[in-house]
Amino acid sequence: MGQATQVEYVSTRGVNSCDFITAVKQGLAPDGGLYVPTIIPDQTNLLQESLTDYQSFTKKYLSQFIGRALKESMDSIINSAFNFPLEHIHLDNHLSLLELFHGPTLSFKDFGARFLAQVLTRESGSRLILVATSGDTGSAVASSFDGLDNIRCCVLFPKDKISKRQEAQITCWGKNILAVEVDGNFDDCQSLVKQAFHYPEQLSEFQLSTANSINIGRLLPQMSYYAYTATKHYQVTGKEINFVVPSGNLGNVTACIYAKSSGMPIDKIIIACNANEAVLHYYHTGQYVAADTIQTIANAMDVGAPSNFERLVHFYETHQAFCRDLTVVSVSDKQIQQAIIECKNHYNYVLCPHTATAYFARQKLKLNAACLVATAHPAKFEQVIEPIIKTKLAIPSNLQRLLDRQQTKRTIKADLAALVDVLQS
Ligand SMILES: *Cc1c(COP(=O)(O)O)cnc(C)c1O
Numbered sequence: 001m002g003q004a005t006q007v008e009y010v011s012t013r014g015v016n017s018c019d020f021i022t023a024v025k026q027g028l029a030p031d032g033g034l035y036v037p038t039i040i041p042d043q044t045n046l047l048q049e050s051l052t053d054y055q056s057f058t059k060k061y062l063s064q065f066i067g068r069a070l071k072e073s074m075d076s077i078i079n080s081a082f083n084f085p086l087e088h089i090h091l092d093n094h095l096s097l098l099e100l101f102h103g104p105t106l107s108f109k110d111f112g113a114r115f116l117a118q119v120l121t122r123e124s125g126s127r128l129i130l131v132a133t134s135g136d137t138g139s140a141v142a143s144s145f146d147g148l149d150n151i152r153c154c155v156l157f158p159k160d161k162i163s164k165r166q167e168a169q170i171t172c173w174g175k176n177i178l179a180v181e182v183d184g185n186f187d188d189c190q191s192l193v194k195q196a197f198h199y200p201e202q203l204s205e206f207q208l209s210t211a212n213s214i215n216i217g218r219l220l221p222q223m224s225y226y227a228y229t230a231t232k233h234y235q236v237t238g239k240e241i242n243f244v245v246p247s248g249n250l251g252n253v254t255a256c257i258y259a260k261s262s263g264m265p266i267d268k269i270i271i272a273c274n275a276n277e278a279v280l281h282y283y284h285t286g287q288y289v290a291a292d293t294i295q296t297i298a299n300a301m302d303v304g305a306p307s308n309f310e311r312l313v314h315f316y317e318t319h320q321a322f323c324r325d326l327t328v329v330s331v332s333d334k335q336i337q338q339a340i341i342e343c344k345n346h347y348n349y350v351l352c353p354h355t356a357t358a359y360f361a362r363q364k365l366k367l368n369a370a371c372l373v374a375t376a377h378p379a380k381f382e383q384v385i386e387p388i389i390k391t392k393l394a395i396p397s398n399l400q401r402l403l404d405r406q407q408t409k410r411t412i413k414a415d416l417a418a419l420v421d422v423l424q425s
Helices: 020-026 044-048 054-065 074-081 109-121 136-145 164-171 186-198 216-237 251-261 278-285 309-316 319-325 333-347 353-364 378-389 397-403 416-424
Strands: 009-011 035-037 087-090 095-099 127-132 151-158 177-183 208-210 241-246 266-273 326-330 370-374 410-413
Touching: 009 020, 020 109, 020 208, 020 216, 035 216, 035 309, 044 054, 044 216, 054 074, 054 216, 074 109, 087 216, 109 136, 109 151, 109 216, 127 136, 127 186, 136 151, 136 164, 136 177, 151 164, 151 186, 151 416, 164 378, 164 397, 177 186, 177 416, 186 208, 186 416, 216 241, 216 251, 241 251, 241 353, 251 266, 251 309, 266 278, 266 353, 278 309, 278 319, 278 326, 309 319, 319 326, 326 353, 333 353, 333 378, 353 370, 353 378, 410 416
Parallel strands: 095 370, 127 151, 127 208, 151 177, 177 410, 241 266, 241 370, 266 326
Antiparallel strands: 009 035, 087 095
């Protein structure tokens, strides 16, 4: 693959392509579709290279995806975004975990949010980032934009519907982060963001962007941890790796599929979901039906109508191709609890409720060799985990630091005028 290749981006619903930075600034394509890469360049040349650290690998791996304009800043973007480790740990000879929760807010969302923030802060003009959250996204986005030049970030979260620790991680940041509690549910928060984009004249003084997971700028950097881990595994064992990915909105697993398609040594990809089964239903029947969201104890995966499904359909084109590459398993709350207890007893390792879906799915499929994608640290979900394992979880120091900070928030009714009001005050 020649050095000159530069990937362009096209909407899942359109044909006109644009460069990376345009796709990132827009978030959603003008026709309402999601941006996807027009090609995924083959990167098998990286398999022969001696692997140093994750950051250096990522600079090489992502360089063709980000456009010429950003290439000069790639070193500083990656160094600032990924200033925390990636851990691949082995529970036994066959079972391993890719721990993606060593960033500032202890979930894999730190990877995408920090990369996106570092890209946007290098663009000229002042910008307003609006994001709705039901938990992990808000903290990762707030922490990623905290203190950055030219950017204000407003995080909308539903009143009394997120945990105390989650709220603390959204409301503890500096002046450029506005934490807004909305008297309503998550859908009301999301609807406010959509309205703000729909009626831009009310917010015409701001350049609006969103940091939701539909933004391709959050998805791309996630490809790199799959590529790096698969390459390392291949260099040590000579074998392809199987990934089991706890999934909700299907962003993380889309990144895994793209990494495989770039020629990385990935064999099976398993989508582990909770009781929200829209994608399982599609897997079994070929029919996609958006469903209402069901609440589970793996709440970051509570998504009835996963938005990245549109990217998967665009990528695979047919149900048959989808099923050739992917397996889908749904896991109940009871099975999640069972997995947490069993993994603790067997390996003395405490899984978060999301990662537990991957553990159970691997067992159910009788998949021997597997790498479970560990999406969050269990201490983020102590209210779920502690009653199950009947032990108190130690709080990691990076979480404790955030919990000790002063918290500030504004509370509004769920309407656009109220939102405009707090943004202008
Ligand atoms: C967001 C999240 C997921 C789901 O990831 P998707 O990309 O939405 O499929 C899983 N686990 C945790 C801990 C999360 O925060």
